[in-house]
Amino acid sequence: MNDESTLRAGEEPLAYAGAVEERGPANVALGGRGVATPAASGRTTAGRALSGVLASRWLGPCVALAALALPYLNSSTYVIQIAVDALIFVMLAVGLNIVVGYCGLLDLGYAAFFAIGAYTSGLLSTRFGWPLLATIPVVVAAAVLGGLLIGGPTLRLRSDYLAIVTLGFGEIIRITANNLDVTGGPNGLYGIPGFGDFGLRSDIALYWVTAVVVCLAVLFAGRLGRGRLGRAWRFVREDEDAAEAMGIHTYKVKFAAYIAGAVFGGIAGVLFAAHQTAISPPSFNFLWSALILMAVVLGGMGSTPGVVTGALAISLLPELLRGAENWRYLIFGLLLIAVMIFRPQGLLPARTGEARRRGRRVRGGAS
Amino acid sequence: MDHFIQLVFSGLFVGSFYALVALGYSMVYGIIKLLNFAHGDLYMVGAFAGFTVLSAGAGVLGGGLLALLAVMLVAMAATGGLGVLLERVAYRPLRSAPRLSVLITAVGASFALEYGIAVAFGPNPEVYQMGVSDGTLNVLGARLTYAQLAMTAIAVVLMITLDTLVRRTRTGRAMRAISQDPKACLLMGVNVDRVISRTFFLGSALAGAAGVMAGVYYGKIDFLMGFVIGLKAFTAAVIGGIGNLRGAVLGAVVLGLLESFSVAYIGSEWRDVFAFGFLILFLTVRPTGLLGERVTERV
């Protein structure tokens, strides 16, 4: 075992090159973490420190705490506004990560589920006077229904076709919302109530609600990805046939990913409706779907810290570049190309070690 | 009846524009399995390149078909070159990366092209200073303008040229070979990089030509004009069977006709819903498109 691993360390540069050459998989940069082999030899101290931070079990709680504490640091209307936008975007990215990152299904119309969520809660709250909280079960049901509707006939398709079909679905939802009277046509729905302000400034109250929901969503999505179903998603992503041969019903598993993604998107839609108070079709166009996907890929598919970072970057960058007018999307576009060329596996790629386990549990067997 | 024929004409005309753009989509996909999202924007850049040439040589060029062809050639060369550059800079370094990263680069390139033009030319639409004749023809009770006729003819000539190129020349053979098995081509000594470059050149030049034609025919161009047609061309390519050139043309014509009839019978605001809805249903019935090859899975 020991001499084997020394041998492996020597081979590492070659294996690295080979991996980049062959498939450039997400595991290249941080792949060796937590592994017995000293595979990390080529990495910089900073890189090791970073991967150490990323692997820490305190990372999640710390980030969540920082998110909750934001209003104490800066409570200006603008900061709170864009922070809520960013958090909602994080939730969307985490939801899409289930579909694209875990399960490997290319979805170019994810904004459709976002729209379904926002419109369902918007409709029920403005036309029927439901409190926003009460709309959530209906939103979940509607999102699941949407997932069934589009997933049912299309999940059997090849991945490229899945891309165009999901794109088409996104457009269908948006145009339908634009054309129907019940959804308010092109102006959409407005006057959507919030969750209440709990005696706080209303935007800050909404910020905290959003922060708590999104933190939980990130936690749950990550755990789901490490559990039995999450493993099945990865099996399907890696090799559908092999997964089938193991008795995994790949169609059902893909369906589950689709529906989980839809539910995340739908709930993000509720938050969005509450935050914007007015929703209209342009908010759910293809550009949005593309941006969400970009956040996932930029951050690192399948990696929770990566996807959160990617979402924050994609959502805040255009705000930082505000005032640069048309330059901002030019810079944005060039930046995307540059990042992808120099770091195709994403900013913080998924680790391929074993999931973190509690120290007291000692596993059986050798190794 | 003449109403019916009118709809057919409209569909075919729009379809021929879709086809020129869809061809490039399909060629690039066929050869490196990349959905080149920036392809629609090359169409837009072509329109702006033509506009620049026209503005620069306003006095010299005059009007007429010959001037149009001259402008088109320059624009095709420009967009073709841009396509090659795009592949070189943005896609080649990622050829072995996961396909999603390349897709993101393509979206990034699309943004960069759109807003690059917006910065260079300003966000206002520009107007082509090249009139085409207003004459109208009456065919089987439906009207058809000379301009439409000329544009469709140019499109058909371009498509036939491309088809010949792909079927008869060495590069064309190499392209088809690479789309079948790039590794084997590499082993057989085919210069894969060069062939891919040429594919990008051809596809982009076609899009550029379509851009100029749109500029001349419709008269108005703007920096976002490539987005919608890019989506439509993508749809057309998939309906036809992506990777298959004749399929792309067929898909474009089918899409053009579908849109034309759906506007007439369902209402124009539902046109895209109908087009995409049809696409989804169609793919579930015939997942490889009209002319796509059946892929036998090897286990």
Next chain:
Amino acid sequence: MTHIRRGTTAVAAMALGLTLTACGGDLTGDASGGGKSSATLKLGMLTPLTGSSAAIGPYMKDGAQLAVDEINAKGGVDGRKLSLTVEDEACDPKTAAAGAAKLVSAGIDVSVGGYCSSATLPTLSIFDKAHIPMIIPAANSADLLTQQRHNVFLINGTGIQQAETASKFIKAEGSKGVALIDDNTSYSTDITKRTGDQLGLLGVKVAGHQSVTAGESDYSGAVNAVMDSKADFVYWTGYYQEGGLLIKQLRAAGYKGRVMVADGSVDGKLIKIAGQKNAQGVFATMTQTPQTIPGGQGWVAKYKAKFGSEPGPYSTQAYDAVRVAAEAVRKAGSTDGRAVTKALEQIDGFKIFSGPLKFTIQHTLTVGGFDILVVKDDAFVLNK
């Protein structure tokens, strides 16, 4: 498991603690911007600088800037100099809401922006919470008013006013069948819907109603439908980019009837895109503009001298919005939002391009000021 549980509990406890302490802090008050000063009158404008309507932004911005400079040259308002902050709305609700929040945080006193209705809607509550009056120069959907927010004022004529003017004119022209075409945006469908209703009341037949997609080039579907419907009057309510193409394609298809466009299409570019020959005799419904009112030529010359280009859609409304804001602050004698709102409600007879200004109870113009223009040679002129 215990570790994780403990971690979660700790986070929850801290969150609770934060919330409780927050109640005493500044997190409970109104959302108002910091640093309001009485030395300057800060105006904020949301207008599209990127996206599909990016062309409009500079027109509005320059129009407003012209008014700001003029007022400052005369010494400002009660010794307060005016300053203008412009943020992008991109015709996108989310961008607009963030922009509005940024303006609020920058401490603006009055908002003089708002172009796309759908993007303006989510900004209403943000400005409202900060008690900032909104004088909206362009967006004019009735949906902006249904929530009855006291701080919202529209100085563009509303869709219903435009629809009334249009329907009366169409009736007077003796049309036998009208085709209404919009671009499926809220601004445009609002006008076609209301025009359709009005025409029904006036007993004029609506031969067809089409919606096209903005940003495209081929409108043969709509053109075919118009030809089939045998309409002799087409009313286009979208913007000039598509309007020019539509007119061109209608004429190419042999359409011989009359064409009218709404205010979003009143732009020299419409004539260029359609081709001068095709555009001759095209009517337009438009609020009074410098190009069409006596003495307006001087304003256009000033604008051109300053910015080197012709004024465009909503340049005048943006210009007027700034002037109205300044007038209201002068009357109120303070920049306090509630006082300015009150002053705005009381303005009577202040001269703006569309006529003497007085707001209705709904905060719209009493005098919509819509006129009929007609294309003559390469410009829109008042129809006589």
Next chain:
Amino acid sequence: MSKVLLDVRDMAVQFGGVRAVDGLTFRVHEGEVLSVIGPNGAGKTSAFNCITGFYKPSAGSVTFGGVRVTGRRPAVIAASGIARTFQNLRLFGDLTVLDNVRAGMHVRIRQNFLDAMLHTPRYWRGEDAATAEAHRWLDFVGMEHDRTAPIRNLPYGEQRRVEIARALAREPRMLLLDEPAAGLNHGEKARLLDLMRRIAGLGIAVVLIEHDMGLVMEVSERIVVLSHGKEIAEGTPAAVRSDPAVIEAYLGAEDEEAHVEAERIAAETGPGGTTEVQR
């Protein structure tokens, strides 16, 4: 002989005009080791794919454990107790060795999405049991490398072993091995032979496609010989070795490779010929 486990009757499948499997009938009994041999293109892998549901047979039936499974989804067939490996390794390359083996246990782990999201005691019980079991199977196949590393970085032979461990973790009643010895060196082949015997010792029926005749003759209780999608001979290794139809099939094949193979088979299995494993 013991009970019939797998019963394939008149099974056929065709691609375009080619009949890859053409009326194949054979049986596998509980706990036996059966080899399927034949020249390249004889339809061996196609037959595997039909049995495991990856191809839909155009005719005939497949019955496993008394239940007809013809044309069912691969996942359903796998869940009924058939596990397989693939001709060209089909592992989940980006995932760890342990995760790969856990794939085999997927259908047995009791855990719903709420367990996973809330980390309930049931979640931890299931996960820990799965990990422990994965280690047991890896020990069983003799996988020595680091088990928390991504599997793509392992040497080929180790990957082969993990693929078998993954299939065993499915707790199958029958294991289909598609050319498990391809690309292995002599030492590794010997270990494979030993492993197959130990698998059979667990009472799992092993069906083997293999070109290495030495290995086949050594391990098989029975051999089925295919040619052009049909069974041409069946019996004990000794019987098959001397069957003229078998020799004819190998020599008569047009394929150049098949000739070579036929000569090799003759050399290896001829009287006094030593098999590779013994060498």
